[in-house]
Amino acid sequence: MRRHCLVLALTASAGLPALAADPREVRVRALSAADVGVAQGPIDTLVQSGELRVRMVQEDTLLPGRRHQRLAQNYRGIPVWGAELTRQLDGQGRVVSIFGTYHHPDIALDTTPTQTGDQARAALRAAGARPVSSLEPSLAILPRGGEYRLTWTLVGALPGDVRQYFVDAHSGAVLRDSSVLHKQSSSVGRGRGVLNNDQKLSVAGTGSDFMAQDLLRPARLSTFDMRGDPDRTFGVVLGEASLLPSDFARDADNNWTDGIVVDAHAYTGITYDYFFKRHGRRSWNDANTPIRALVHPVRLEDFDGYVASGEIFGDLQLLYLNAFFCCSGSLLPLGGFMVYGEGIPEGNRFGLEFRAFAASFDVVAHEVTHGMTAFTSSLTGSLDALALNESFSDIMAVGADFYLRGSAANYLIGEDITPGGFRSMSNPAAFGDADNVSALRDENFEEHSLASLSNHAFYLAVEGGTNRTSGIVVQGVGGANRDQIERAFYRAYQFMLNTNSGYCDAVAASLLAARELHGAGSRPEQALSQAWTAVGLTGFCF
Amino acid sequence: MKGLALGSILAVCTWLAGPASAQERPRFKLLLDGVYAFKIDYSESRSFEEFLESGRLDVAYANDAGPGFGAALQYDLASGVGIRAAFSHVKRDGRARFEGNFPHPLYFNRPRSVGGELAGLSYKETSGHLDLVYTARAGRLDFSLFAGGSIIKTEADLAGNVAKNEVFPFDELSVSLPTLAVSDSPIGWNGGAGLDLRLTDHVAFGAQFFYSRATAKLESAGGPTIQVDAGGPHVTAGLRFLF
Numbered sequence: 018m019r020r021h022c023l024v025l026a027l028t029a030s031a032g033l034p035a036l037a038a039d040p041r042e043v044r045v046r047a048l049s050a051a052d053v054g055v056a057q058g059p060i061d062t063l064v065q066s067g068e069l070r071v072r073m074v075q076e077d078t079l080l081p082g083r084r085h086q087r088l089a090q091n092y093r094g095i096p097v098w099g100a101e102l103t104r105q106l107d108g109q110g111r112v113v114s115i116f117g118t119y120h121h122p123d124i125a126l127d128t129t130p131t132q133t134g135d136q137a138r139a140a141l142r143a144a145g146a147r148p149v150s151s152l153e154p155s156l157a158i159l160p161r162g163g164e165y166r167l168t169w170t171l172v173g174a175l176p177g178d179v180r181q182y183f184v185d186a187h188s189g190a191v192l193r194d195s196s197v198l199h200k201q202s203s204s205v206g207r208g209r210g211v212l213n214n215d216q217k218l219s220v221a222g223t224g225s226d227f228m229a230q231d232l233l234r235p236a237r238l239s240t241f242d243m244r245g246d247p248d249r250t251f252g253v254v255l256g257e258a259s260l261l262p263s264d265f266a267r268d269a270d271n272n273w274t275d276g277i278v279v280d281a282h283a284y285t286g287i288t289y290d291y292f293f294k295r296h297g298r299r300s301w302n303d304a305n306t307p308i309r310a311l312v313h314p315v316r317l318e319d320f321d322g323y324v325a326s327g328e329i330f331g332d333l334q335l336l337y338l339n340a341f342f343c344c345s346g347s348l349l350p351l352g353g354f355m356v357y358g359e360g361i362p363e364g365n366r367f368g369l370e371f372r373a374f375a376a377s378f379d380v381v382a383h384e385v386t387h388g389m390t391a392f393t394s395s396l397t398g399s400l401d402a403l404a405l406n407e408s409f410s411d412i413m414a415v416g417a418d419f420y421l422r423g424s425a426a427n428y429l430i431g432e433d434i435t436p437g438g439f440r441s442m443s444n445p446a447a448f449g450d451a452d453n454v455s456a457l458r459d460e461n462f463e464e465h466s467l468a469s470l471s472n473h474a475f476y477l478a479v480e481g482g483t484n485r486t487s488g489i490v491v492q493g494v495g496g497a498n499r500d501q502i503e504r505a506f507y508r509a510y511q512f513m514l515n516t517n518s519g520y521c522d523a524v525a526a527s528l529l530a531a532r533e534l535h536g537a538g539s540r541p542e543q544a545l546s547q548a549w550t551a552v553g554l555t556g557f558c559f
Numbered sequence: 560m561k562g563l564a565l566g567s568i569l570a571v572c573t574w575l576a577g578p579a580s581a582q583e584r585p586r587f588k589l590l591l592d593g594v595y596a597f598k599i600d601y602s603e604s605r606s607f608e609e610f611l612e613s614g615r616l617d618v619a620y621a622n623d624a625g626p627g628f629g630a631a632l633q634y635d636l637a638s639g640v641g642i643r644a645a646f647s648h649v650k651r652d653g654r655a656r657f658e659g660n661f662p663h664p665l666y667f668n669r670p671r672s673v674g675g676e677l678a679g680l681s682y683k684e685t686s687g688h689l690d691l692v693y694t695a696r697a698g699r700l701d702f703s704l705f706a707g708g709s710i711i712k713t714e715a716d717l718a719g720n721v722a723k724n725e726v727f728p729f730d731e732l733s734v735s736l737p738t739l740a741v742s743d744s745p746i747g748w749n750g751g752a753g754l755d756l757r758l759t760d761h762v763a764f765g766a767q768f769f770y771s772r773a774t775a776k777l778e779s780a781g782g783p784t785i786q787v788d789a790g791g792p793h794v795t796a797g798l799r800f801l802f
Binding site: 138147148149150151174179205206207215216217219233234235286287290293294 | 610611663664665666667716719720722727728729737738739740741
């Protein structure tokens with residue numbers, strides 16, 4: 018009786034009335050010092066009497082010194098289902114908070130079952146479930162509508178489900194069952210990309226349709242359909258407009274037919290996987306910040322109108338004939354967006370052939386990598402830094418391409434968008450880019466072009482070969498060891514460089530990274546050293 | 560010495576061939592036996608669609624030979640022909656080996672291989688037989704042939720629904736298979752032969768070999784119905800009481 022009163026006092030102090038449906042069930046929510054002061058003594062008494070048993074103690078991993086006890090209620094040694102209190106203790110053992118449910122100790126129940134565990138199993142079979150033989154039935158007291166029932170609890174399997182059952186230990190009736198299978202709410206869809214490539218898409222089911230939000234990977238990777246609205250697209254990336262749930266790219270039956278959405282969403286996921294598995298990177302901020310891709314910033318059918326009006330030569334060109342990450346610097350707190358240009362119609366008056374930019378895996382990987390750099394080294398403070406920024410995106414894009422396609426990959430960037438691609442890491446001169454410091458011309462002083470020195474050094478360090486300008490021969494590590502050079506560049510460009518870093522910093526940092534990763538005088542370090550020398554930077558810098 | 564051995568053999572043969580008694584032959588015979596049942600293997604193959612691709616899981620069950628016991632009551636109708644109602648129960652210890660491929664949730668054509676073993680499985684058969692028996696006597700020896708119908712209650716532990724443990728990046732997968740007790744009581748047949756040696760007018764020692772067969776359909780929760788050839792060859796030995 019004394020205990021009973023203590024529990025009632027605890028209830029009153031917590032300011033929460035007992036549930037109307039079950040007047041003997043007490044819910045406790047003690048947060049203040051006054052509440053926990055009242056609670057501490059009675060609960061200790063109940064623990065000492067064995068009515069409450071410490072089921073688990075957890076150290077608080079987020080607030081050092083704190084511990085959390087889970088106290089489970091028993092009646093004559095039989096657990097009362099769902100009756101548990103969680104008690105937070107500080108470093109001195111003082112109670113800080115108490116949450117949970119408790120039942121008054123006057124349960125008054127005969128705890129000797131008249132039905133056996135095997136009979137409970139038979140009751141499950143009669144209910145259409147197959148009892149799991151790896152678990153023996155165990156007794157539990159089930160609170161039920163103000164009463165307490167002695168039950169056998171056991172687990173049964175059904176097609177597509179696993180359920181926990183409570184079988185009355187006297188009548189054999191199934192009193193309660195509930196699923197213990199925790200299903201993924203995510204969904205895997207199928208889509209066909211721009212180049213008719215089959216892709217798996219990790220998306221979210223809404224009940225009525227599916228939206229392009231990846232729920233399987235640790236970071237939320239989302240693809241949004243801007244429905245050909247360039248103003249809204251720019252508004253979103255500049256923080257002047259917000260994305261809404263209705264902006265998610267969607268599909269009615271999870272058989273995705275918009276190739277641009279398919280490629281943008283699938284390739285973002287694959288790039289995430291590449292960085293995670295190859296470099297241990299978890300999204301842009303290494304803490305699984307969301308990655309958002311915007312597609313259809315303009316409409317293909319509007320192209321001719323924009324050309325006629327001359328608007329195509331302004332910002333709109335960016336939304337047709339480019340892809341970009343926005344934005345570093347002061348806008349980075351917005352989280353960053355990737356925007357993929359729509360490409361231009363076939364037979365256009367310029368005679369150009371450009372598919373949608375999301376169609377190219379290396380372009381998607383390149384833009385995702387810009388997000389990685391934005392959250393770390395930035396590399397935006399000078400032309401050199403911007404060139405290194407672009408080069409790092411190219412290097413990671415090629416690394417991801419080989420990760421995905423193996424021997425079918427190559428050192429070209431953008432070849433899936435326009436014939437021949439935009440850049441070549443193996444032969445930069447093929448696109449007018451310099452393969453050596455001495456070959457630089459005025460037109461190469463643009464970040465994408467200037468990136469070629471670092472790009473070509475990466476290529477030579479991996480594949481080896483002769484620099485066309487210097488004639489220096491590099492012994493590469495070989496394609497099978499490409500990851501060694503990828504890691505050296507990743508480590509240097511993500512961890513060691515910074516906003517104003519220049520080429521000479523990149524040379525020094527990458528050599529240090531290679532030495533520390535693979536050992537002084539190791540083949541990767543030697544290959545990289547030879548490669549920087551071959552493109553003229555060793556002599557230029559040191 | 561050689562003469563002593565020959566003499567012993569002759570004496571045993573004479574004893575075996577000699578009449579046990581001049582009394583009327585008892586019509587009832589109670590047989591109490593120990594049973595030895597041979598191993599039983601079976602398998603199941605599951606195919607399923609998951610993450611837009613096909614997967615499969617094969618489970619091979621192996622149940623060792625195992626002991627049991629049996630009893631039978633026989634009534635001789637006339638001229639060596641009788642009927643017999645028999646019961647036997649045998650238990651075999653079993654295990655299973657599983658292996659399969661599960662589709663990757665994020666990539667086409669990158670199946671994940673799994674494999675493992677399930678130990679401590681149980682396989683039990685409780686059989687009832689109703690047989691016609693023909694018995695021929697030769698001195699103290701009774702030779703019998705019998706055949707009839709059987710019902711074999713088959714209880715087996717099978718692999719249940721696959722419980723998968725997978726985390727990003729999902730390239731590796733571990734699975735566990737809970738075991739489920741399932742049963743079926745199919746009707747089949749049996750046939751065999753026995754030899755009894757009457758020690759006295761009312762007690763004999765005998766041994767039998769019989770083969771029984773019934774097709775049990777064991778419904779696994781996580782897979783297809785498995786058809787098991789229950790029964791199989793059995794050897795028994797025990798005492799007979801004639802009255």
